[in-house]
Amino acid sequence: MSAWHIGVIGGSGLAEGIGLENAQEIAVESPFGAPSSSVTTGTLDGVRMTFLPRHGPGHAIPPSDVNYRANIDVLKRCGVTDIVSLSAVGSLREEYAPGHFVCVDQMIDRTEGRARSFFGSGMVAHLALADPVCPRLSELLALSAHHAGGTVHPKGTYIAIEGPQFSTRAESRMYRGWGADVIGMTGFPEVRLAREAELPYAMLAMVTDYDAWRDEEAGVEAHEVFATMKANAALARAAVRELVRLLPEVREASPIDRALDGAFATAVDRRDPALLGRLDAVAGRVLR
Numbered sequence: 412m413s414a415w416h417i418g419v420i421g422g423s424g425l426a427e428g429i430g431l432e433n434a435q436e437i438a439v440e441s442p443f444g445a446p447s448s449s450v451t452t453g454t455l456d457g458v459r460m461t462f463l464p465r466h467g468p469g470h471a472i473p474p475s476d477v478n479y480r481a482n483i484d485v486l487k488r489c490g491v492t493d494i495v496s497l498s499a500v501g502s503l504r505e506e507y508a509p510g511h512f513v514c515v516d517q518m519i520d521r522t523e524g525r526a527r528s529f530f531g532s533g534m535v536a537h538l539a540l541a542d543p544v545c546p547r548l549s550e551l552l553a554l555s556a557h558h559a560g561g562t563v564h565p566k567g568t569y570i571a572i573e574g575p576q577f578s579t580r581a582e583s584r585m586y587r588g589w590g591a592d593v594i595g596m597t598g599f600p601e602v603r604l605a606r607e608a609e610l611p612y613a614m615l616a617m618v619t620d621y622d623a624w625r626d627e628e629a630g631v632e633a634h635e636v637f638a639t640m641k642a643n644a645a646l647a648r649a650a651v652r653e654l655v656r657l658l659p660e661v662r663e664a665s666p667i668d669r670a671l672d673g674a675f676a677t678a679v680d681r682r683d684p685a686l687l688g689r690l691d692a693v694a695g696r697v698l699r
């Protein structure tokens with residue numbers, strides 16, 4: 412049992428932050444390179460919160476160039492216990508309309524060539540990812556978004572594409588056929604890395620468009636995403652404020668807090684000391 416410390420990763424249209432009290436901006440270094448930005452740390456209703464804009468100040472970093480490893484490492488170094496991702500998504504279902512929230516529960520990875528693990532040669536780790544999202548945090552998030560006045564879908568399968576271009580109609584229809592409900596460009600490898608860092612992760616996805624699968628309509632364009640996000644950013648911030656009110660006073664342990672237990676394949680005498688050094692925050696609990 413411990414205190415909550417929620418890390419919020421703000422996506423498109425949410426770089427300005429979530430209105431923290433006693434806010435302090437801190438530049439935190441990571442052995443995995445430069446994070447998207449300095450973090451803003453503070454409180455909301457007495458709960459410790461740390462905010463990081465995924466695409467950096469002024470949205471200068473595209474999805475393929477976000478240093479997801481540094482971002483997660485930095486949040487871990489700040490003492491974050493759980494991560495909430497705020498993300499703009501396209502909808503692949505008629506009933507998930509622009510302006511609605513989706514609390515994603517399953518995810519499909521179509522990204523390419525992004526650094527997707529903190530581990531590697533000299534320290535091999537295999538973690539379970541059958542349920543990529545933390546059910547406890549995701550349920551609380553769905554309730555918070557509902558309390559904030561949003562229309563919320565408590566489940567949905569998210570597919571991450573490499574981007575930066577949006578999908579063709581054929582791709583969009585194929586993803587529907589695969590069972591995906593919403594589409595974005597940033598959920599992977601973020602969710603993989605959060606799990607490796609033993610941080611429960613939930614995504615509050617905000618539907619901004621219908622992607623490209625509807626025959627009678629033009630495909631999504633970026634200005635549509637930005638306009639919908641602008642209109643709904645206040646609702647997303649309100650959902651985060653509601654989340655803080657709904658959190659149980661004490662944080663019960665989650666199985667994800669121990670995700671690295673039993674995950675290491677590499678014999679102790681074959682481990683790479685340089686890599687182990689970089690893992691001081693992410694895997695500090697087990698390697699100390």
Ligand SMILES: CSC[C@H]1O[C@H](OP(=O)(O)O)[C@H](O)[C@@H]1O
Pocket residue numbers: 421422423465466473474497498499500574595596597598633636637
């Ligand atoms: C601006 S349209 C595409 C852009 O929006 C989403 O970003 P985020 O997930 O950070 O909210 C999507 O993944 C793309 O990066």
Ligand SMILES: Nc1ncnc2[nH]cnc12
Pocket residue numbers: 499500501502572577578594595596619620621622623631636
């Ligand atoms: N249609 C879409 N495809 C990929 N990422 C998105 N982010 C918002 N809308 C999107």
